[in-house]
Amino acid sequence: MHGDFDKHYPIGKKLREDKVASLKKKLHDQQSIFRRLLSSSDCATEAFVKISWILAKKQKPYSDGETVKACFQESADSLFAEFKNKDEIKKQISNLQLSHQTVARRVEIISGDVFDQLLCELKNASGFSLALDESCDVTDTEQLIIWVRYDVEDKFKEELLALVPLRNTTRGEDIYNALKECLVRNSIDMKKLVSVTTDGAPAMVGQRAGLIGLLMVDSDFPNFQAYHCIIHQQALCSKLKDDALQNVMNIAVKIVNFIRAHPLNHRQFKTLLEEYECNYGDFVLHTDVRWLSKGKVLARFWDLIQEVKIFLRLKNKEEFLKFQEMPVFIVRLAFLTDITDHLNKLNLKLQGRYQILPTLMTEITVFETKLDLFISQLNIPIVIPE
16 A cells, blocks of 8 residues: 555645545544543552552451442442433443452552551651550450651651561560561661650560660660650559449449340340430440440449349349449449549540640649649538538
8 A cells, every 4th residue: 555655645635635634533543542441441440449448448348349339330320310421431330340359459559558658758757756565466466566756847747667466475575576677677777766655564664674675775776765655654543542442343344244244134224224215225345455444334334323223123133232222332433433534534635646745744734633623622521401
């Protein structure tokens, strides 16, 4: 064709110009198809990456990706009924790859990218602080949690740096080795360390065998400040020391467990609450792991104390019922419920990201002043009118 092109389409003729224009248009149309296909594929990829990101943030199962796609497909006919390109939109939805394997791969890619950004910011930061805590998970494996706080331009950021399993002992040396190995593996400049905050346990703050002591004598680390977590201090100070108040707490927990731990009692108690049209439909269980649990259990127990008394009387539980007939028990229960509520409110104020030390100390000082006021009020003699 090209050999005879000049013959069939002479140079300078209108016929040649029209043919060249026609060939250019065909080439442009073909390129547009490829560009449109690539653009459509890129949009679909971006869409299911965003969906995977949301599933990960909301801590949803990866298999929920298929559910999201099914919801899109079922609602498309209604949502886009008036759209001229409805079929094209539905085709784009059907192209979404949201199987649990695909979502898992996307989350891994996102996680790696976020972590790389964190390491890049740490590299450019002028300094960083660490907060460490250890806790046992459901498989009885101790997990060392490492949080990092650092500066980015004119603001601070707080991020989870690592979750390191401690599969054997949890001595100070084990925690020290796990922390240093994490910093070395991620090429984090240890000379930029400013402070380390721990829960105050001997394995953390021991001067010789504890984490802080081992870090202090390690020449790879600079001179840094060691702090005891203020929330842990508040939780330790909130532990009951008075035997009478501890006895009240134990009795309340036993009564709650008597009702909640037995399925028949639990069902009957919920039915009783429904009959009396109570504001609450059930009890809250107490666990020592959750610091706010004690106050929530006592508050719910106090609000349902009359219904509890009726239920215990129906069950002939005199060993529990006798306490609720004692005025001193009721008074101590009311006091304990009130003071734990104030402690819970303080605990919540100390939590949260981007807290600064002056603000935390102000909250503690205000609470101490409030306690002095409570003490002075309790020392005022009560005159009962005749």
